[in-house]
Amino acid sequence: DAGVIQSPRHEVTEMGQEVTLRCKPISGHNSLFWYRQTMMRGLELLIYFNNNVPIDDSGMPEDRFSAKMPNASFSTLKIQPSEPRDSAVYFCASSLLGEPRNEQFFGPGTRLTVL
Amino acid sequence: GNSVTQMEGPVTLSEEAFLTINCTYTATGYPSLFWYVQYPGEGLQLLLKATKADDKGSNKGFEATYRKETTSFHLEKGSVQVSDSAVYFCALGLDSSYKLIFGSGTRLLVRP
Numbered sequence: 001d002a003g004v005i006q007s008p009r010h011e012v013t014e015m016g017q018e019v020t021l022r023c024k025p026i027s028g029h030n031s032l033f034w035y036r037q038t039m040m041r042g043l044e045l046l047i048y049f050n051n052n053v054p055i056d057d058s059g060m061p062e063d064r065f066s067a068k069m070p071n072a073s074f075s076t077l078k079i080q081p082s083e084p085r086d087s088a089v090y091f092c093a094s095s096l097l098g099e100p101r102n103e104q105f106f107g108p109g110t111r112l113t114v115l
Numbered sequence: 116g117n118s119v120t121q122m123e124g125p126v127t128l129s130e131e132a133f134l135t136i137n138c139t140y141t142a143t144g145y146p147s148l149f150w151y152v153q154y155p156g157e158g159l160q161l162l163l164k165a166t167k168a169d170d171k172g173s174n175k176g177f178e179a180t181y182r183k184e185t186t187s188f189h190l191e192k193g194s195v196q197v198s199d200s201a202v203y204f205c206a207l208g209l210d211s212s213y214k215l216i217f218g219s220g221t222r223l224l225v226r227p
Contacts, residue, residue, distance in 0.1 A: 040221045043220070050213070070146060091159070093158070103161045104159075104161070108157055
């Protein structure tokens with residue numbers, strides 16, 4: 001299996017621009033998580049999907065952030081407009097079931113820099 | 116509330132030294148406990164886990180025992196290698212929730 005695939009791996013953009021991060025979970029997994037990692041705040045859960053349905057988006061920082069999962073094999077995280085404080089590494093993870101006993105498989109991350 | 120506390124890093128060791136990274140937790144109910152590792156430039160990957168008290172998780176020479184009496188899940192390795200240099204995250208999960216609660220991470224640097 002190819003594992004969780006994220007694109008792009010690196011993104012540099014200017015403040016105010018729209019940014020779209022993409023994720024392809026492991027085939028057969030029904031749970032998908034978006035995380036953000038920064039030095040200051042560590043690893044934060046942004047949103048959780050189960051069977052393509054957003055279950056908990058309480059971690060999404062504000063209305064500038066949105067996430068979709070149109071089908072079982074694709075998800076996007078969009079930031080519009082982007083701000084310098086959004087600079088971070090964004091991880092997508094998937095698991096077979098949403099239960100915490102099930103291993104979460106992380107993608108390699110997208111390093112976002114907003115100038 | 117539910118939380119995980121890890122020792123502050125970085126931890127710097129010489130190759131073949133003994134490693135301990137402390138992790139304690141606070142949780143309602145009976146959590147499962149995990150150690151994830153993040154190598155430079157990569158995402159997190161599961162290193163080991165334990166789902167009930169007194170269970171020992173082990174993988175790649177690393178071990179951790181679920182101690183309910185001390186609410187701890189310390190990570191140990193008898194002889195570290197340079198390739199073990201990474202950030203290690205302790206985490207807990209509750210059956211009542213899909214969330215994993217991560218500690219802040221401990222950076223390990225192993226020198227040749």
